[in-house]
Every structure is written in structure tokens, then in C-alpha cells.
Amino acid sequence: MRVHFIAIGGAAMHNLAIALHLKGYQVTGSDDAIYEPSRTRLERHGLLPLEFGWFPEKVSKELDAIILGMPAKTDNPELINAQELGIPVYSYPEYIYEQSKNKTRVVIGGSHGKTTITSMVLHVLNHLSLDFDYLVGAQIEGFENMVKLSDAPVIVIEGDEYLASPIDKRPKFHLYKAHIGVISGIAWDHINVFPTFENYKDQFSIFIDTIQEKGTLIYCEEDSVLLDLIEKHKIHNKIKFLPYKALDSEVKEGVTYLKLDEEDLKINVFGHHNLMNLNAAKLICNELKVSDKEFFEAISSFKGANKRLEKIAEDSDTIIFRDFAHSPSKLTATIEAVKNQFSDRDLVACIELHTFSSVNKNFIKEYKNSMQQADLKIVFIDETNLMQKKVSPISEREIKEAFKDNDILYFTNSLVLERYLLELNIPKKYNILFMSSGNFGGIDLVTMTKKILKNEKKR
Incomplete structure (x- = not known):
């Protein structure tokens, strides 16, 4: 497979480029500027463009796909050339879906906590040496890249509600068609594309409708806005609804301990929001056949995601x-x-x-x-x-x-x-x-x- 990235330097884009390169694809890309850490990471894998800018001649009929990044414009000369040649153009969430059609798709959405919940799940699955793919929005300990694509039966995706690409105005998390979906909470954001709170809430309503029949929605019952939304969907939706709230805990001398049946468990993260995130991660892992005992044993060594407290x-x-x-x-x-x-x-x-x-x-x-x-x-x-x-x-x-x-x-x-x-x-x-x-x-x-x-x- 030959794939070309337009705006390869983005956080998700460059990680997807590296993941496809490691999978054996022929990967090329362009961008008008690439900053650290993307620059060094692309260079390490031989994927850094020799020149910055847009070069229509890079786009030819030999390509199997174009992956278009959000920073690119609709008049991008490489994009225009691809459209004229009839080459399939994907946003990166569309391409992630194409790569995971035959997998169990876990999609973690919400206005806050997405990265942390995703990171917690990845840490536990990795600790248990399970086989899985992933897309996460931050660098986390134990994982060299933020994207992995293989023949694994499961993919865990951080589901952003921002738009997919300059030519696809759908929120990213609508495109993944989750089997296990998560909504951590709803608080108005991205007003440049969702001008009212009602419009913003509608995106989460649509996300619920994209969850596959007989799938599961895990949601925070401490969020009153989300609870109202859930009640409307329970009437006609053919999915399972699993609520969660913060796990019981105690702080002793600046350290948080989970209050478990057997004994208190020392953890490295803290704060009410992280105790909610932990419970969401546990329910996801339960749906993937991980027991509570296995989850808590693994999560005790989780130190958090990059730039999250x-x-x-x-x-x-x-x-x-x-x-x-x-x-x-x-x-x-x-x-x-x-x-x-x-x-x-x-x-x-x-x-x-x-x-x-x-x-x-x-x-x-x-x-x-x-x-x-x-x-x-x-x-x-x-x-x-x-x-x-x-x-x-x-x-x-x-x-x-x-x-x-x-x-x-x-x-x-x-x-x-x-x-x-x-x-x-x-x-x-x-x-x-x-x-x-x-x-x-x-x-x-x-x-x-x-x-x-x-x-x-x-x-």
C-alpha cells in the first residue's frame, strides 16, 4: 500500500504515518512546517519531507490513498491534484476506521478525561500482555508511539469531538462506529465549530447513535447534562448502558488510596475526576474480559499521561x-x-x-x-x-x-x-x-x- 499524508506533521497525523510505516506501508508526506517532537520522530523513521511546502507532483495515480490533516486548506494543491486524479482521500479517523473494520472498537469520548481514560486502559492491557491496537492523544509511559495498527482483535481509540478534516465536517468520534463507547461528561467547547451548547450536545447524541447494535455505552452518572441525554436514548436504543461514578478513596499524607474490599490500594493519580476516570477504565476493561482483580493490580503502577497532572x-x-x-x-x-x-x-x-x-x-x-x-x-x-x-x-x-x-x-x-x-x-x-x-x-x-x-x- 502506498499512502501520502497532506499535513503529516500533526500530532495524530505523524503518529499514524509512523504506525503505517511500521506496518510495511510505503509512506510519504508533505507539510508547510513541522515542529518538535513530530520533526525528530518523523526523521528517525525516514519520513521527514526533504522540503517543506506543497508539491502536487508528489500525488500520482500510483497512490492507494491520501490522508488529509485538519491544518490543510481546501485549496491545497496536493489535495486538488488528488481529487482530479480520483485518488481516495481520507481524514485520519476515517482511515483508522478502515484499518479496524474487523476489530472490536472501543471509543472513549467526552469533553474531559478522554486521554487519561484511554491511557489507563492501554496501561492495563499492556500490563496483562494482551494484544490490542490503539490511538491516544498523548505520549504515555511504556508506549513509543501514540498509534498502533496491527492484526490485533481490539482497538482502543481516544474519540475527539472536533472536526475530521477540512473537507469532512463530521466530528471524529462519529466515524469510528464503536462497539464499546464512553462519554466522560459534556461541557461546552470548540465554539468556533459548535456555536451553541445545544449544537455541541447534539454531537454526543449522534455519537450514541453510532454505537453498534448490542454494543455498550459507559457514561458518567455524576454529569447532569449527560444524564438527561442518556434518558432520551434509553427509550429506543438497542445497546447496554453502564453508569459510573468516582471510586471510593482516601487521601493520607498527600497519597491517594482506593478503598477496596480486601485492602486499600495506593495509586499514583489523584483528584475526584481521576477517580471517575479510573472507574470508566475499569468498566471498559471488564467489557474486554479483564477482571477487577487484574485491573486493580495493573492500575496501581499507572503514573498518568503526559501533561495530565x-x-x-x-x-x-x-x-x-x-x-x-x-x-x-x-x-x-x-x-x-x-x-x-x-x-x-x-x-x-x-x-x-x-x-x-x-x-x-x-x-x-x-x-x-x-x-x-x-x-x-x-x-x-x-x-x-x-x-x-x-x-x-x-x-x-x-x-x-x-x-x-x-x-x-x-x-x-x-x-x-x-x-x-x-x-x-x-x-x-x-x-x-x-x-x-x-x-x-x-x-x-x-x-x-x-x-x-x-x-x-x-x-
């Missing part, structure tokens, strides 16, 4: 975390998790508003009271990001009004923010939490946080 520095008085949280519900849940886990410490919470939704002045009011539990609250918006998105500047007054919090410190310049953080002087134990789907204007968080701890010792 990930420790990046610590000493005896301070732990510094980074998290992918960017929506209001994720922000609230993540702050709450760290405060509850370390109740004897102050919390410095720093959120970068980076996505199109989060810097939209009509949406930003959704952040109301989301940072209430933090002791020092910092909001950062990269002014360069606003210019690239062609969004008008957001004032300090607008931020404080949207968050309903006059104590928020607001920064728009990464150098000024970094200087402030390096000069932090909190005379007692505290933790720092960095939350963003971006990169804080290019700040190297790992290097900076080491400096913070070093400066702390000097005081």
Missing part, C-alpha cells in the same frame, strides 16, 4: 505540576484535585488561555469562579497568539469580570510572566500548577521550574 519538579516544600486543562470544567477540576490532595499547602495556579474558545469574549464568561480554590491566581494570554488568531486584545478588567475574581494577576507577555514566577516569594509550603493546551508563549517550563526551586532554597 504531571510532576515536572519538586522538593520537600513544593511540587510543580503541568496539566493540559484549558476549558472551564477542566480548570476547576484540576485546581480542586491539587488543593484536596495537598490541603496543607497554598496553591499557585497559572492558566494560559490559548484555544479559540478560551479567548473568545462571548465564551470567556464560562470561566466564572473557576479559579476560586487557588491561593494565587494567574491568567496568561500570549498577545502573539491573539494576533495570529486575529482576536482583539483582552483587558485585565475583562478577565477579572469574566472570572468574577478581582484577585487574578493577568499577564500578556511571557518574559514578564517568567520574571514574576522566578521572583515568587511565598514563605511556606506551596505547590504550583501550570495549565495550558499551548506552551506559555515559549517558556521552557521544566527549566524555569528548576530555577524556581533553586531560588527558593537561596531565600
Whole structure:
């Protein structure tokens, strides 16, 4: 099989390219820019384009398929050439489905927790040496790639609700046709493509309808919006519905223990949202014939997915975390998790508003009271990001009004923010939490946080 990727440098795209290459396919690709870690990983497998840009001559009738990435435009010259030649053009979720038609498909959707639940399931299946394929949205320990395609009987897919490609405006998770579906919760996001909350909710309703007959939907019963949706579907749907809530637990000296029948089990993740994620992962594994005993034995060594409450520095008085949280519900849940886990410490919470939704002045009011539990609250918006998105500047007054919090410190310049953080002087134990789907204007968080701890010792 000969496959060409248009916009090969994306997170999912480059991982799919590598997976097909490892499967023995002939893979080529193009992109106008490729950043790390995609660049190094593609180069390692001999898949990095020799030149950046779009080259219609790369597209010929010898190709079996084109895989089109979301960053590409509808007038992309390679895409136009493929369409004129009649070469099949797929979005990456369409192609994942084509590769998994004969597998049991597990699709994990929801506005939050998708990556973590998927990562937990992969960790358990891997621990048990079971044979499976996967697509996950973050790098996790024990897995070199974020996509694997083989002859395995099962595939576990993180089901994003964003659009599939520039020429396919369906949400990705509609295309997988799950046998086992999961919805972790519903909180409005992606307002650039789902302009109302009702429109956004409709996408999850459609997802439920795509679950195959006699399949299973695992859903969070702690989400009232989701519960209403489920009740409407139970009337006429020929699938099994499995509700879940947070597992019982106890925090002892900054460590979470699950309250199991036999004995308490120490785990490495924490927070109410992760205890819900754990239960969702357990139910998925149960559907794949994994027992509770096997699940809990395996999950005790799970350390979390990349950038999901990930420790990046610590000493005896301070732990510094980074998290992918960017929506209001994720922000609230993540702050709450760290405060509850370390109740004897102050919390410095720093959120970068980076996505199109989060810097939209009509949406930003959704952040109301989301940072209430933090002791020092910092909001950062990269002014360069606003210019690239062609969004008008957001004032300090607008931020404080949207968050309903006059104590928020607001920064728009990464150098000024970094200087402030390096000069932090909190005379007692505290933790720092960095939350963003971006990169804080290019700040190297790992290097900076080491400096913070070093400066702390000097005081």
C-alpha cells in the first residue's frame, strides 16, 4: 500500500504515518512546517519531507490513498491534484476506521478525561500482555508511539469531538462506529465549530447513535447534562448502558488510596475526576474480559499521561505540576484535585488561555469562579497568539469580570510572566500548577521550574 499524508506533521497525523510505516506501508508526506517532537520522530523513521511546502507532483495515480490533516486548506494543491486524479482521500479517523473494520472498537469520548481514560486502559492491557491496537492523544509511559495498527482483535481509540478534516465536517468520534463507547461528561467547547451548547450536545447524541447494535455505552452518572441525554436514548436504543461514578478513596499524607474490599490500594493519580476516570477504565476493561482483580493490580503502577497532572519538579516544600486543562470544567477540576490532595499547602495556579474558545469574549464568561480554590491566581494570554488568531486584545478588567475574581494577576507577555514566577516569594509550603493546551508563549517550563526551586532554597 502506498499512502501520502497532506499535513503529516500533526500530532495524530505523524503518529499514524509512523504506525503505517511500521506496518510495511510505503509512506510519504508533505507539510508547510513541522515542529518538535513530530520533526525528530518523523526523521528517525525516514519520513521527514526533504522540503517543506506543497508539491502536487508528489500525488500520482500510483497512490492507494491520501490522508488529509485538519491544518490543510481546501485549496491545497496536493489535495486538488488528488481529487482530479480520483485518488481516495481520507481524514485520519476515517482511515483508522478502515484499518479496524474487523476489530472490536472501543471509543472513549467526552469533553474531559478522554486521554487519561484511554491511557489507563492501554496501561492495563499492556500490563496483562494482551494484544490490542490503539490511538491516544498523548505520549504515555511504556508506549513509543501514540498509534498502533496491527492484526490485533481490539482497538482502543481516544474519540475527539472536533472536526475530521477540512473537507469532512463530521466530528471524529462519529466515524469510528464503536462497539464499546464512553462519554466522560459534556461541557461546552470548540465554539468556533459548535456555536451553541445545544449544537455541541447534539454531537454526543449522534455519537450514541453510532454505537453498534448490542454494543455498550459507559457514561458518567455524576454529569447532569449527560444524564438527561442518556434518558432520551434509553427509550429506543438497542445497546447496554453502564453508569459510573468516582471510586471510593482516601487521601493520607498527600497519597491517594482506593478503598477496596480486601485492602486499600495506593495509586499514583489523584483528584475526584481521576477517580471517575479510573472507574470508566475499569468498566471498559471488564467489557474486554479483564477482571477487577487484574485491573486493580495493573492500575496501581499507572503514573498518568503526559501533561495530565504531571510532576515536572519538586522538593520537600513544593511540587510543580503541568496539566493540559484549558476549558472551564477542566480548570476547576484540576485546581480542586491539587488543593484536596495537598490541603496543607497554598496553591499557585497559572492558566494560559490559548484555544479559540478560551479567548473568545462571548465564551470567556464560562470561566466564572473557576479559579476560586487557588491561593494565587494567574491568567496568561500570549498577545502573539491573539494576533495570529486575529482576536482583539483582552483587558485585565475583562478577565477579572469574566472570572468574577478581582484577585487574578493577568499577564500578556511571557518574559514578564517568567520574571514574576522566578521572583515568587511565598514563605511556606506551596505547590504550583501550570495549565495550558499551548506552551506559555515559549517558556521552557521544566527549566524555569528548576530555577524556581533553586531560588527558593537561596531565600
